[in-house]
Amino acid sequence: MTPEYVRSRCRYSMRSDSPAATAIIVTVHVASDATGSRSEENHRIGLHDMFLVKNNHVDRAGSITAAVERIRARRMPQKLMVEVRSLAELDETLALGPDFILLDNMNTDQLREAVRRTGGRVPLEASGGITLETIRSYAEAGVDIISVGALTHSPPAADIHLRVIPV
DSSP, X not given: OOHHHHHHHHTTXXXXXOHHHHHHHHHHHHHHHHHTSXXXXXXXXXXXXXXXXXXXXXXXXXXXXXXXXXXXXXXXXXXXEEEESSHHHHHHHHTTOOSXXXXXXXXXXXXXXXXHHHTTSSOEEEESSOOTTTHHHHHHTTOSEEOOTHHHHSSOOOOOOOOOOOO
16 A cells, blocks of 8 residues: 555545544545455445444343334434344344344354355345455355455554644
8 A cells, every 4th residue: 555545545534624533534445445456345334334233232222123123213214234143143133124134253054054044035244253264164154245354453554644734
């Protein structure tokens, strides 16, 4: 990643009044471009793209059903993704008809069973503990989307900095 490339991405957010906000926006654009350079795709860029019901939301609401009902009561246009930790949670979630289901930290046997139970009704994303070395076995399980966190939390460091030049 060249300094020229980073500067070219900066122009999208340099109108911001906050240098910190600008740095965050630039980081998102650079990370998005880094993962989207081949056949990969970002189906969400930020918190504004869709509702993601995670385990802490479920724990607080008391159940997946309760968490989803709270969101749907607000009648917001964003799509809904629900994270599940077990096949029992998958069954509860399937009855609610979300737009996506995230299968968190499941092994490949559990993923195959989740794909079988879902029968193509809802796109399934596998996430958690997947590396570039193990991605093939997850793909062979039949899920629609695979998230590899190493692409964003373990890449080689890049020198990205923000210089404020007085005018």
